[in-house]
Amino acid sequence: MTDPEGLSARLVAELTASGVLTPEWRAVFEAVPRHRFIPDTVWVEDGDLLEPVDRADDEAAWLALCYGDEAVITQVDDGVPAGPGRAGHQVTSSASQPGVVARMLVALEVEPGMDVLEIGTGTGWNAALLAERLGPDRVTSVEIDPALGERARRVLRREGYRVTVDVGDGASGHPDRAPFDRVIATVAAGRVPHAWAEQTRPGGRVLVPWATDFHNGALVSLTVGRDAVMRGRIVDNVAFMRLRDQRGKRASLVRDVREADGARHSFTRTHPSPVLGEYDASLAIGLRVPHCKLVVEFHDDRAYTAWLVDPWSGSWAALDVEPGAEKFPVRQSGERDLWQEVEDACRWWDRLDRPTADRWGLTVTGEGQYVWLDTEDHRIDA
Ligand SMILES: C[S@@+](CC[C@H](N)C(=O)[O-])C[C@H]1O[C@@H](n2cnc3c(N)ncnc32)[C@H](O)[C@@H]1O
Incomplete structure (x- = not known):
């Protein structure tokens, strides 16, 4: 299908059927077609590589990306771009997955007449959705990348939104x-900026994807x-790229191991x-094991190596997993025993009765932030 209206209607119908769009937001999604905000060149993952897709070369492929329920990579x-191939590429902006956008807008519990600050303008689509619901001059959006910010400003104006x-x-x-x-925030924070609280009316809300290195x-x-x-508290499971100055270091097996x-x-x-692949367990590990990144390297015949890498100290651990094995060889190097730290974190999580994500909470003050379990007085030193 190459008709944007039909594709847009189909996406909205799918999001409605899956229950993520409320009636109020459904009307908004119908009024703000996503492809009007997506740049003509986007990128797709092809195995380890990132390949450009140009609208001028293949309009149907480009439209299919605009109206799939997936994030679309819009900047590397x-x-x-540092050259062909993933090794030189880092994804630095994307149009977030429509289903995630919908879930976050619903979780924001925003009503017409409210003033909203968005962090991470990107394509401007999320800002347009907010403006469609809230009306002119209610939405402010901040983007760190000048080219993206200027483009979004231009596109929003062209589409008739006063943002x-x-x-x-x-x-x-x-x-x-x-x-x-x-x-x-449509960008993740490890340390949540307190400025957002200072600029929000009492009783107001700050919705932010929160990430650890792990x-x-x-x-x-x-x-x-x-x-x-x-x-x-944690209210949903969403993955975002980090605030630019909190990106930290990328783990590279070539460089770090x-x-x-x-x-x-x-x-x-x-x-x-x-332990490593389960949502609630890996969330807990991330609280206890700082500066640790997981890289999974797949081999033939379903075997794989799980790498734990601390790019700051140069420590790493590797677990080789053969299908059906009951014992796994571990190699560790550097000043940290990263696998031991992960096993300790799992035992800690076990002792706490394996809390699920919804039991964790976060408090952010002018002095910093802390994590708690169930109630704010059950503070975790993470
Ligand atoms: C996932 S994209 C946001 C998607 C966007 N809301 C949309 O509708 O297309 C994250 C964006 O956050 C931006 N960003 C990263 N760090 C930032 C910061 N410190 N301040 C503002 N924007 C930031 C990135 O440049 C990127 O464009």
């Missing part, structure tokens, strides 16, 4: 347009108190798959 390497788009670091919010009733996938809904402290340095060899009977 901060707009300065203030500012180029700058969204971690500082937008003091000139404050106070807001809602802040929605785990990216917790949407936190924080309510702002009169004291500008914000607190709240030097087998020649010699490794400490042992065995474990803990199968890594339920």
Whole structure:
């Protein structure tokens, strides 16, 4: 199908059928076609590679990406691609997955007449959806990348939306347009900026994807108190790219793993798959094991190696997993025993009775943030 209206209607119907779109947001999604905001060149993952797709070369393929329920990669390497192949490429902007956009807008609990600050303008589609619902001059959006910010400003104006788009670091919010009733970050934070609480009216809400180095996938809904402290719980599972200055280091097996340095060899009977691949377990591991990234390397015949890499200290651990095996060889190198740290974190999570994501909460004050379990007085030193 190459008719954008038909494709858009089909996507909205799918999102409605899956229950993510409320009637209010359904009308908004119908009124704001996604392809009007997506740039003519986007990128797709092809195995390990990122390949460009140009609208001029293949309009049908481009439209299929615009109207699939998937994120669309709209920028790599901060707009300065370093050459072909994934090794040189980092995804630095995308149009978020429509289903995730819908779930976050519903979770924002926003009503017409409210003022909203969005962090991470990207294509401008989410800002347009908000503006369609809230009306002119209610939405402020901050984008750190000047080219993306200017493009989004232009596209929003062309589409008839009065949104203030500012180029700058969204971690500082937008003091000139404050106070807001809602802040929605469409970019993940490890440390949630307190400026967002300071710029939100008491009783207002800050919705932010919250990530650790190990785990990216917790949407936190924080309510702002009169004291500008914000607190709240994990309400959904969403993965986003990080705020630019919180990106940290990428793990690279080529750069960070030097087998020649010699490794400490042992065995474990803990199968890594339920530990590392399970949402609630990996969330808990991320709280206890900082500066640790997981890289899974698949081999032939369903065997794989689970790598734990600390790119800061150069420590790494590798578990080789053969199908059907009950014992797994472990290699560890560097000042940290990363696999031991992960096993300790699992035992800690077991002792807490394996809490699920919805039991974790976050409090952000002017001094910093802390994590708690069930109630704010059950604080976890993470
Ligand atoms: C997943 S995209 C946002 C998608 C967007 N809301 C849309 O509708 O297309 C994340 C965006 O956050 C931006 N970003 C990263 N760090 C930022 C920061 N510190 N302040 C503002 N924007 C930031 C990125 O450049 C990227 O465009």
